[in-house]
Amino acid sequence: MIEPQILEHPKDLLLRKERIPHIWCPGCGLGSALSALVDALRSSGLDLKNVAVVSGIGCTGRAAGYLNLDSFHTTHGRAIPYATGLKLANPDLTVIVFSGDGDLAAIGGNHLIHAARRNVDIKVICVNNFNYGMTGGQGGPTTPRLARTTTTSYGNTEKPFNLVHLMAACGAPYVARWTSAHPHYMKIAMGEMLKKDGFSFLEVIAPCPTNFGRRNKLREIKLLQRYLEQAVLESQPDIAKADIELDSPILCGKFVDLERPSYLTALKETVSAKVKVYDFRGDGRAPLEEEPVKPAAAKAPRKPAEVPSERPVIQRPVQIKLAGLGGQGIGLCGLIIGRAAAIFDHNQAVYTQEYSPEARGGASASSIIIASRQIHTPYVTKPDIMVIMAQGAYNKYQKDVRPGSHLIIDKDLVRPKDLPDSVRIQAIPATRLAEELGQKVVANIVILGFFTALVPHISLAAMQKALKGSIPKGTEELNLRAFETGYNYGKKRRQYRDHGY
Amino acid sequence: MGKDVLTGTYFLTGNEACAAGALAAGCRFFAGYPITPSSEIAERMSIRLPQVGGVYIQMEDELASMAAILGASWAGAKSMTATSGPGISLMMENIGLGVMTETPCVVVNVMRGGPSTGLPTLVGQADVMQARWGSHGDYEIIALSPSSPQEAFDYTIRAFNLAETWRVPVILLMDEVVGHMRERVVIPEKKDIKVANRRGPSEPPGKFKAFKPKKDLIPEMPVAGQGYAIHVTGLTHDERGYPAVEWEAQEKLVSRLVKKIRLNSAKIASWEEIGVEGAEIILISYGVSTRICRAVREIAREKGINLGLLRLEVIWPFPEKRVRELAGRINAFVTVEINYGQIALEVERCVAGKCITRLVGHGGGTVHDPQKVLEAVEEIAS
Amino acid sequence: MPPVKRKLFNLDQYQVPRGKVQIISERCKGCSLCLEYCPNKVLAWSTDYNFKGYRYPVLEETEERYCISCRFCEEVCPDFAIYVIDKKERG
Numbered sequence: 001m002i003e004p005q006i007l008e009h010p011k012d013l014l015l016r017k018e019r020i021p022h023i024w025c026p027g028c029g030l031g032s033a034l035s036a037l038v039d040a041l042r043s044s045g046l047d048l049k050n051v052a053v054v055s056g057i058g059c060t061g062r063a064a065g066y067l068n069l070d071s072f073h074t075t076h077g078r079a080i081p082y083a084t085g086l087k088l089a090n091p092d093l094t095v096i097v098f099s100g101d102g103d104l105a106a107i108g109g110n111h112l113i114h115a116a117r118r119n120v121d122i123k124v125i126c127v128n129n130f131n132y133g134m135t136g137g138q139g140g141p142t143t144p145r146l147a148r149t150t151t152t153s154y155g156n157t158e159k160p161f162n163l164v165h166l167m168a169a170c171g172a173p174y175v176a177r178w179t180s181a182h183p184h185y186m187k188i189a190m191g192e193m194l195k196k197d198g199f200s201f202l203e204v205i206a207p208c209p210t211n212f213g214r215r216n217k218l219r220e221i222k223l224l225q226r227y228l229e230q231a232v233l234e235s236q237p238d239i240a241k242a243d244i245e246l247d248s249p250i251l252c253g254k255f256v257d258l259e260r261p262s263y264l265t266a267l268k269e270t271v272s273a274k275v276k277v278y279d280f281r282g283d284g285r286a287p288l289e290e291e292p293v294k295p296a297a298a299k300a301p302r303k304p305a306e307v308p309s310e311r312p313v314i315q316r317p318v319q320i321k322l323a324g325l326g327g328q329g330i331g332l333c334g335l336i337i338g339r340a341a342a343i344f345d346h347n348q349a350v351y352t353q354e355y356s357p358e359a360r361g362g363a364s365a366s367s368i369i370i371a372s373r374q375i376h377t378p379y380v381t382k383p384d385i386m387v388i389m390a391q392g393a394y395n396k397y398q399k400d401v402r403p404g405s406h407l408i409i410d411k412d413l414v415r416p417k418d419l420p421d422s423v424r425i426q427a428i429p430a431t432r433l434a435e436e437l438g439q440k441v442v443a444n445i446v447i448l449g450f451f452t453a454l455v456p457h458i459s460l461a462a463m464q465k466a467l468k469g470s471i472p473k474g475t476e477e478l479n480l481r482a483f484e485t486g487y488n489y490g491k492k493r494r495q496y497r498d499h500g501y
Numbered sequence: 502m503g504k505d506v507l508t509g510t511y512f513l514t515g516n517e518a519c520a521a522g523a524l525a526a527g528c529r530f531f532a533g534y535p536i537t538p539s540s541e542i543a544e545r546m547s548i549r550l551p552q553v554g555g556v557y558i559q560m561e562d563e564l565a566s567m568a569a570i571l572g573a574s575w576a577g578a579k580s581m582t583a584t585s586g587p588g589i590s591l592m593m594e595n596i597g598l599g600v601m602t603e604t605p606c607v608v609v610n611v612m613r614g615g616p617s618t619g620l621p622t623l624v625g626q627a628d629v630m631q632a633r634w635g636s637h638g639d640y641e642i643i644a645l646s647p648s649s650p651q652e653a654f655d656y657t658i659r660a661f662n663l664a665e666t667w668r669v670p671v672i673l674l675m676d677e678v679v680g681h682m683r684e685r686v687v688i689p690e691k692k693d694i695k696v697a698n699r700r701g702p703s704e705p706p707g708k709f710k711a712f713k714p715k716k717d718l719i720p721e722m723p724v725a726g727q728g729y730a731i732h733v734t735g736l737t738h739d740e741r742g743y744p745a746v747e748w749e750a751q752e753k754l755v756s757r758l759v760k761k762i763r764l765n766s767a768k769i770a771s772w773e774e775i776g777v778e779g780a781e782i783i784l785i786s787y788g789v790s791t792r793i794c795r796a797v798r799e800i801a802r803e804k805g806i807n808l809g810l811l812r813l814e815v816i817w818p819f820p821e822k823r824v825r826e827l828a829g830r831i832n833a834f835v836t837v838e839i840n841y842g843q844i845a846l847e848v849e850r851c852v853a854g855k856c857i858t859r860l861v862g863h864g865g866g867t868v869h870d871p872q873k874v875l876e877a878v879e880e881i882a883s
Numbered sequence: 884m885p886p887v888k889r890k891l892f893n894l895d896q897y898q899v900p901r902g903k904v905q906i907i908s909e910r911c912k913g914c915s916l917c918l919e920y921c922p923n924k925v926l927a928w929s930t931d932y933n934f935k936g937y938r939y940p941v942l943e944e945t946e947e948r949y950c951i952s953c954r955f956c957e958e959v960c961p962d963f964a965i966y967v968i969d970k971k972e973r974g
Contacts, residue, residue, distance in 0.1 A: 026912035031961020049728040070725040073734035081565035085572025088556045114561040183958035282530030282578030339512040342685040351683035376796035
């Protein structure tokens with residue numbers, strides 16, 4: 001009796017049938033690992049519509065393309081970050097990374113350790129064949145010592161990664177190792193991984209008879225037989241003894257299985273306490289609830305308000321430079337001036353900041369250009385007004401003080417010298433006044449008030465509004481008093497000598 | 502949940518405005534790695550994304566950041582990353598994957614002085630050709646260049662819309678000055694912001710081919726989890742998305758990737774012309790250098806020189822046709838950019854000897870001195 | 884001491900399952916895993932070749948050596964070329 005030819009396999013449901021037979025060599029362990037994954041998926045009860053597989057490059061990298069699931073064949077080493085993006089943008093997905101040892105542990109090694117550390121919920125199946133099979137059998141990060149490959153012809157001299165140990169050290173909550181000769185255990189491990197919420201890692205030791213086997217005198221099936229002989233199955237294997245040498249036992253089993261909040265779970269716990277969110281997903285499937293429209297906040301008027309009547313008209317752009325030591329709040333001063341001019345006076349303002357490499361204590365400057373028409377050049381080149389709050393800053397920026405310009409200084413902290421006679425100096429003991437108010441830190445706001453009294457380019461009302469919107473909650477009273485102190489000090493001075501800016 | 506569009510008038514840096522624009526465009530996923538001078542974008546996104554239910558993740562490097570936003574895009578998210586200097590070099594590998602797999606996403610490059618570590622806190626405009634062809638292989642891409650914080654907001658939205666429409670990574674070529682300077686930024690009402698979304702599959706799974714182009718050369722895009730069992734590969738692939746490592750498939754695919762941008766460039770390219778009609782000399786510029794050129798025009802006008810300005814809003818694709826047209830009518834093009842001649846070469850190519858071409862360039866670290874630009878103009882005018 | 888042959892006291896109550904091996908010959912690459920790991924050695928090499936040029940497994944059961952439906956071949960086959968269906972016992 002001639003049996004009818006059999007063309008279908010029960011696992012075909014999960015395969016892109018038209019792409020089978022796959023490219024893998026006879027005796028290669030990849031097919032067995034893929035077959036185990038198909039079994040695990042079939043019995044997982046998961047909605048397969050929501051399962052995505054991501055691979056990198058190499059023989060193993062082709063795996064994604066054989067599964068009839070959403071599958072992604074990415075660049076060399078980048079399967080894990082790609083999978084991270086997939087998972088976080090749509091948390092409904094079960095994301096599996098199926099890739100090789102060279103791809104995941106060498107070129108993608110950085111991604112591997114960080115994904116394990118941050119515990120993104122992806123399932124990583126690393127098929128380890130001890131060499132780069134697709135490119136002709138070169139040595140790699142897992143090649144055992146003394147093993148021969150096309151790039152270690154005299155025997156490998158480097159210590160290979162103990163991948164399971166590495167993953168455990170990085171905090172992966174699930175770590176297991178089997179060989180491709182243990183399809184049943186692979187399947188069980190994969191099933192457990194699919195259920196786990198968190199980063200899980202399975203190393204599958206698989207033969208590459210064509211390259212690794214041939215060069216190490218273990219052709220065809222002999223390599224797999226060797227692994228089977230070498231394999232030591234333990235229920236509680238000691239991960240520190242999981243190093244793989246050419247002739248050592250290959251310790252198999254489940255090394256780590258613990259509970260640790262996954263990246264998304266931890267994110268939800270931490271952020272939800274501070275921000276009202278009900279879901280983290282990037283695919284837009286969680287629609288935004290529009291908040292009821294509230295009256296416009298002072299900081300952000302909903303509609304451009306009427307142009308204020310006291311708006312200063314500035315024909316020629318005015319260049320202002322503020323300098324001080326890091327921490328004196330020079331940047332904030334500039335920001336308030338800019339906001340006042342640009343938002344509340346309806347003028348144009350450009351604000352730039354000079355950065356010094358020190359985070360604190362170095363002399364730094366911020367610059368503002370104000371005009372009633374469009375400002376083109378962003379940088380202050382010839383300041384009309386300079387505000388200097390410390391001697392260190394004076395020494396650095398004295399060169400920018402031009403003849404005929406105005407210089408505003410803290411009386412006690414800056415001793416101006418070597419200046420052209422035409423520079424008009426206005427001084428205020430800002431720090432001293434701030435101390436009298438109880439807080440030295442508001443010296444910058446005192447000087448800002450002083451500046452407002454003297455400089456006609458920004459209206460008082462605008463400055464007050466900008467100030468209120470720019471200072472931390474709970475410090476309003478102190479800051480407003482500081483501003484007023486400086487302003488009144490300036491008003492008095494102005495009565496004596498009006499320079500008519 | 503918070504609002505994604507915070508309508509109002511603000512005094513923002515270009516970087517902050519860029520983040521606001523991304524949210525307004527519908528961006529809900531950001532992966533990045535800190536680098537000066539782009540870090541403020543990541544910082545802002547890390548605060549704002551959770552408020553609108555999106556995800557911010559800081560990756561281990563720029564290779565990972567770029568890969569993650571591609572993955573997120575295929576999960577249905579509008580995704581973005583931001584970087585600068587060495588970071589954009591690291592992203593090139595997966596920008597290529599994005600091009601090959603037609604993955605919409607936005608990559609912000611806040612240009613600083615290079616090569617290598619160069620000038621981390623100071624301006625450069627020398628990544629223009631890298632934006633075009635920095636990844637290996639032949640392709641066409643879209644790049645935009647804002648010249649103010651307001652444009653940083655507006656162009657980020659445009660960048661997302663272009664990415665979603667033409668299914669290509671779009672590069673927002675900011676520069677350090679625009680990224681760090683503050684100016685007034687008006688964020689309009691949500692209803693007034695135009696947002697484009699990718700075209701989803703019009704056929705059920707089964708018959709549908711994920712990489713079969715429509716008339717406009719753009720395929721419809723299903724995403725993971727919709728039941729289409731898509732296969733997405735960086736290998737040369739056929740219309741099903743399956744690897745096809747042969748020259749015929751390469752010809753078919755890569756020529757389409759190039760053509761979908763080139764043949765549609767009339768719809769994508771965008772530039773601003775200021776005083777171009779009747780001008781003898783035209784400045785060509787983009788990004789922060791545009792601002793200098795505007796200042797130069799004003800001084801030139803006072804001196805009686807009729808100077809036009811062609812300002813690139815979209816750098817790639819380049820407005821070839823328009824430049825060619827103008828070349829026949831004018832005396833000279835002067836390209837003003839912070840490098841030693843990148844767009845200048847493109848201008849020369851399009852002009853093809855029909856008028857004088859000049860470059861006013863420098864190595865970066867600061868903006869142009871308007872006087873230098875003026876000198877170059879005066880030299881030609883005299 | 885001669886080895887003791889142990890036998891389950893209630894073995895009679897159980898039946899060894901029987902299976903039917905299905906082979907998709909055109910998918911086979913002749914890696915020999917199934918032949919190697921079949922506990923009852925019911926598989927043998929074919930006499931002819933498939934289109935890839937490989938010999939593939941064929942079923943060679945006898946009274947003593949029959950498929951017990953352990954499915955090891957199905958699990959281990961890297962090429963999705965072999966599987967087992969349960970044989971219902973008649974009578």
